[in-house]
Amino acid sequence: MIGYDCTETEPPAPVADVKTSNPMTHVAERGRAKIDSGADISVIPQAWTSRLRLLPSGLFEVASFDGRTIETPTYYVNISMNGFRFELVKVISSRRTNALLGRDILNRLKVTLDGKSLKAEISDP
Amino acid sequence: MKDIKEATFNSLARKADWMLTGDVAKAVGVSRVTIVQYLRELMGERLVERKRLGKASMWRVNQADRPGSRTMLEGEDNEIMQQIYAEREAYLKLRSVLLADAKYAGRFVAILKGKAVDVDSDERELVGRVYEKYGYVAFYVEKVQGEKRVLEVPSPERVSR
DSSP states (O other), X not given: OEEEEOSSSSSOEEEEEEEEEOTTTOOEEXXXXXXXXXXXXXXXXXXXXXXXXXXXXXXXXXXXXXXXXXXXXXXXXXEEETTXXXXXXXXXXXXXXXXXXXXXXXXXXXXXXXXXXXXXXXEOX | OHHHHHHHHHHHHHHOSOEEHHHHHHHHTSOHHHHHHHHHHHHHTTSEEEEEEXXXXXXXXXXXTHHHHHHHTOHHHHXXXXXXXXHHHHHHHHHHHHHTOTTTTTSEEEEEXXXXXXXXXXXXXXXXXXXXXXXXXXXXXXXXXXXOXXXXXXXXXXXXX
């Protein structure tokens, strides 16, 4: 499901229900992901990396909004949402409770945001 | 080696503000090349953060992740991260050779136990093959290119308290 979250984010933000799984063990974690077209890469909560027992497979330097950079490990995961499935997606993790869907995934889809009506659609035309 | 890393962290903690790379090196009494290696390790463990000022880098003790960050990478996790750093070091040593080889240049390479074990222009194909051949292990994937890419995850978020 995709729509605007009006309870946990202010102003409301487009979110999707996602399932993230370990590509080998298939242990899965379900949760919410914010649509973030500003993000170059998708992000999952650190707690998910532990529960999915993900192993790192690289290091990326990542810049935040104020230009500060950190080096952080990358992981490969499978991500499903709204009937779409993406295998071996490279993600990073951070201390947050929801995930972020970045342009690495969004650019494979058609995402329509109607902020005025607080409606969002996602499709693969 | 552990002493230098600790001295690096302690210098930044004492200063409690941004420090230029050269100043950290002076404070610890090692070369810039050496200090960068330890600063990057500390940054990977989220104990230290970096800010760029043109071509210069400034460093300070990580403010955002400070509580609990020392314990974040303990035990098994820390061992795995040390392995990733070692694989990265191996890649950096191999990079000039790989860049000069048409088989590797511009493609993704997988480094495992210090060796380039597979290469592909499709990152997912490469990763899938490595998992199939070696099982679910930690390894290092990098695109063989001269410049290092910095990713952006820039959206500021309001935090409710």
